[in-house]
Amino acid sequence: APPPCTDFDVAYFHSYAHLGIHEEMIKDRVRTETYRNAIFQHRDRIAGKVVVDVGCGTGILSIFCAQAGARRVYAVDASDIAVQANEVIKANNLSDTIIVLHGRVEDVEIEDKVDVIVSEWMGYMLLYESMLGSVITARDRWLKPGGLILPSYATLYMAPISHPDRYGESIDFWRNVYGIDMSVMMPLAKQCAFEEPSVETISGENVLTWPHVVKHVDCCTITIHELETVSTRFKFKSMMRAPFHGFVFWFDVEFGVPAINSSDSNAPPAFVEAPDNQVTDTSQRKKRANPNEALVLSTAPEEPPTHWQQTLIYFYDPIEVEQDQLIEGSVTLTQSKENPRFMNIHLEYASGGRSFVKESVMR
Amino acid sequence: APPPCTDFDVAYFHSYAHLGIHEEMIKDRVRTETYRNAIFQHRDRIAGKVVVDVGCGTGILSIFCAQAGARRVYAVDASDIAVQANEVIKANNLSDTIIVLHGRVEDVEIEDKVDVIVSEWMGYMLLYESMLGSVITARDRWLKPGGLILPSYATLYMAPISHPDRYGESIDFWRNVYGIDMSVMMPLAKQCAFEEPSVETISGENVLTWPHVVKHVDCCTITIHELETVSTRFKFKSMMRAPFHGFVFWFDVEFGVPAINSSDSNAPPAFVEAPDNQVTDTSQRKKRANPNEALVLSTAPEEPPTHWQQTLIYFYDPIEVEQDQLIEGSVTLTQSKENPRFMNIHLEYASGGRSFVKESVMR
Numbered sequence: 001a002p003p004p005c006t007d008f009d010v011a012y013f014h015s016y017a018h019l020g021i022h023e024e025m026i027k028d029r030v031r032t033e034t035y036r037n038a039i040f041q042h043r044d045r046i047a048g049k050v051v052v053d054v055g056c057g058t059g060i061l062s063i064f065c066a067q068a069g070a071r072r073v074y075a076v077d078a079s080d081i082a083v084q085a086n087e088v089i090k091a092n093n094l095s096d097t098i099i100v101l102h103g104r105v106e107d108v109e110i111e112d113k114v115d116v117i118v119s120e121w122m123g124y125m126l127l128y129e130s131m132l133g134s135v136i137t138a139r140d141r142w143l144k145p146g147g148l149i150l151p152s153y154a155t156l157y158m159a160p161i162s163h164p165d166r167y168g169e170s171i172d173f174w175r176n177v178y179g180i181d182m183s184v185m186m187p188l189a190k191q192c193a194f195e196e197p198s199v200e201t202i203s204g205e206n207v208l209t210w211p212h213v214v215k216h217v218d219c220c221t222i223t224i225h226e227l228e229t230v231s232t233r234f235k236f237k238s239m240m241r242a243p244f245h246g247f248v249f250w251f252d253v254e255f256g257v258p259a260i261n262s263s264d265s266n267a268p269p270a271f272v273e274a275p276d277n278q279v280t281d282t283s284q285r286k287k288r289a290n291p292n293e294a295l296v297l298s299t300a301p302e303e304p305p306t307h308w309q310q311t312l313i314y315f316y317d318p319i320e321v322e323q324d325q326l327i328e329g330s331v332t333l334t335q336s337k338e339n340p341r342f343m344n345i346h347l348e349y350a351s352g353g354r355s356f357v358k359e360s361v362m363r
Numbered sequence: 364a365p366p367p368c369t370d371f372d373v374a375y376f377h378s379y380a381h382l383g384i385h386e387e388m389i390k391d392r393v394r395t396e397t398y399r400n401a402i403f404q405h406r407d408r409i410a411g412k413v414v415v416d417v418g419c420g421t422g423i424l425s426i427f428c429a430q431a432g433a434r435r436v437y438a439v440d441a442s443d444i445a446v447q448a449n450e451v452i453k454a455n456n457l458s459d460t461i462i463v464l465h466g467r468v469e470d471v472e473i474e475d476k477v478d479v480i481v482s483e484w485m486g487y488m489l490l491y492e493s494m495l496g497s498v499i500t501a502r503d504r505w506l507k508p509g510g511l512i513l514p515s516y517a518t519l520y521m522a523p524i525s526h527p528d529r530y531g532e533s534i535d536f537w538r539n540v541y542g543i544d545m546s547v548m549m550p551l552a553k554q555c556a557f558e559e560p561s562v563e564t565i566s567g568e569n570v571l572t573w574p575h576v577v578k579h580v581d582c583c584t585i586t587i588h589e590l591e592t593v594s595t596r597f598k599f600k601s602m603m604r605a606p607f608h609g610f611v612f613w614f615d616v617e618f619g620v621p622a623i624n625s626s627d628s629n630a631p632p633a634f635v636e637a638p639d640n641q642v643t644d645t646s647q648r649k650k651r652a653n654p655n656e657a658l659v660l661s662t663a664p665e666e667p668p669t670h671w672q673q674t675l676i677y678f679y680d681p682i683e684v685e686q687d688q689l690i691e692g693s694v695t696l697t698q699s700k701e702n703p704r705f706m707n708i709h710l711e712y713a714s715g716g717r718s719f720v721k722e723s724v725m726r
Contacts, residue, residue: 018555019548019551019552019555019556020555020556023533023536023552026540026541027536032541033541036541058540058545058548060540060541060543063543084547084548084551087547087548088543088545088547088548090547091544091545091546091547092543092544170386173386173390177389177421177423178389178395178396178399178423180423180426180451180455181454181455182421182451182454183454184447184450184451184453184454185382185421185447185450185451188382188447189382189386192381192382192383193382193383
């Protein structure tokens with residue numbers, strides 16, 4: 001029996017009934033055009049085949065698949081936006097190709113086995129919203145062996161950052177407020193500004209080191225169990241002297257098949273760590289990133305901004321680091337017991353002989 | 364006995380315990396500097412006197428009053444931010460002058476009668492949040508006859524607007540989404556985008572006519588009863604041919620004493636309507652606006668933006684109006700029965716022989 005649909009799920013699906021969220025996603029051209037390009041790039045795997053679009057929203061990806069020649073697309077969404085998707089599909093005379101199923105992937109029925117799963121499931125910090133579980137469910141229920149999942153891989157990265165402007169405008173601000181010393185506010189200001197993860201766009205210049213791979217996901221093999229807790233140890237070496245304000249998290253996803261000559265399909269395709277956790281040759285990184293010319297949708301600080309921005313976890317107090325100073329620790333991401341759509345972030349970090357723990361919840 | 368503190372009040376006070384909201388307000392230089400200038404301009408009415416700051420927040424206005432020579436300032440706030448205000452006041456050695464009272468104006472006790480009330484109580488669309496009631500309560504409990512209230516007057520305006528860019532990006536957008544006709548989305552798009560009032564910054568160029576005064580408030584005489592329902596009839600004449608997309612609301616407040624020679628203290632001081640509801644001479648308007656050189660804090664579209672921005676009520680469909688075409692109707696603002704801090708907006712309007720009704724709720 002499928003897991004029950006909880007009140008949290010109902011609230012989650014309801015949030016996608018509002019059109020504004022779809023407008024924002026569709027207007028994210030980096031997102032939508034990369035998906036469109038990826039679907040057309042895999043036209044030979046899609047034409048004449050059966051596709052499932054997991055969380056179809058307005059139906060745009062399903063329509064791209066129909067345009068790429070899919071014989072049949074099942075467009076599944078538990079949100080009431082599915083009613084609108086159906087209207088769009090009728091108005092575009094695609095009802096013979098695209099079947100809208102208004103329900104959870106756990107609950108709807110599809111007669112066919114499917115050749116391709118397409119889904120835009122990524123949340124902030126990749127795993128927020130826990131929608132990847134729905135893709136896994138669809139895969140395990142319907143995907144033929146050797147079927148294609150778009151995107152095929154996802155990688156969550158982290159890196160230490162310095163962001164004195166942001167720290168200054170929220171914290172140091174209170175030192176002099178129209179000539180008044182309000183610095184006694186600073187502890188509360190730190191808590192209010194930095195207790196929770198912050199979704200914002202930073203620049204590549206804020207990043208102090210090469211990133212660390214927190215989790216690499218192969219959508220063909222990942223299990224729901226594996227996503228309940230994601231944990232990694234990191235070791236960074238600061239590339240400069242700077243106040244270290246926190247960590248940035250971002251992700252990329254890759255649309256493609258594994259390299260034919262790949263000996264380790266678990267290796268992160270979009271960023272490969274050198275043994276000392278530093279990659280110094282950018283051209284090498286770029287080359288390794290796309291061995292098959294796979295399309296990559298990246299939300300990295302140095303790439304064009306997307307609606308996902310980046311997710312920042314700030315410390316209450318900056319740590320002054322020297323060039324080459326080590327930053328070590330671990331991060332553990334777990335689904336919140338309060339609401340499985342939320343994410344608990346447990347961060348331990350040490351540098352310059354001091355160690356810290358920061359707990360936060362992405363709600 | 365004071366009215367009970369409801370769950371809505373508790374939630375309202377709690378929202379002001381977060382420092383981010385105070386940071387935003389303090390960083391609104393138009394707001395904060397106008398208050399500071401007004402307090403210093405009324406230094407002769409404040410020096411050596413007793414002041415109450417209603418909803419003191421971080422205490423910044425209380426400190427300005429102390430700097431202006433107040434003998435005693437009672438800084439009242441029901442939110443937990445009052446604890447922080449007290450710390451700021453201690454750290455600035457102002458505890459002998461400023462007494463922080465952590466509670467509602469209905470509940471706290473002040474021995475003195477007060478000479479001056481200062482308060483920054485204005486919400487979106489002036490009356491949202493219903494905080495003016497607290498100023499009235501403080502006035503009726505403590506203010507000496509002839510005492511000063513800063514600000515002294517408040518005026519809510521409305522005007523018809525044209526905003527094709529905004530309408531286009533949320534509604535017409537669906538006509539062509541990456542080449543796909545999603546215009547069947549448009550009814551839902553209209554509802555999602557325009558069912559509720561929208562707080563945004565528009566330009567003076569979006570405004571189709573001179574404004575209409577919805578409500579003029581004299582803080583010395585206004586009653587709580589009078590605020591329960593605010594209703595007005597309007598009649599505009601469009602200054603141009605344009606698609607008419609909705610109405611904008613904004614307000615200004617004036618810091619000053621009534622004109623000595625004023626024969627009608629109920630007349631709006633910051634905007635005086637000519638008999639035909641049109642004022643064509645800007646210089647005259649400016650002159651009339653400040654007969655006593657009173658400071659005005661304006662949130663009008665043609666003025667520098669503030670954190671209040673403007674409040675827009677969009678129609679689901681634009682109305683094409685010709686130059687000089689009449690736009691008539693009425694607007695009624697009432698406190699929501701669901702939550703008195705919310706505001707119901709009932710709008711009736713007619714133009715070119717068609718009439719419409721729009722209900723919305725500011726939550």
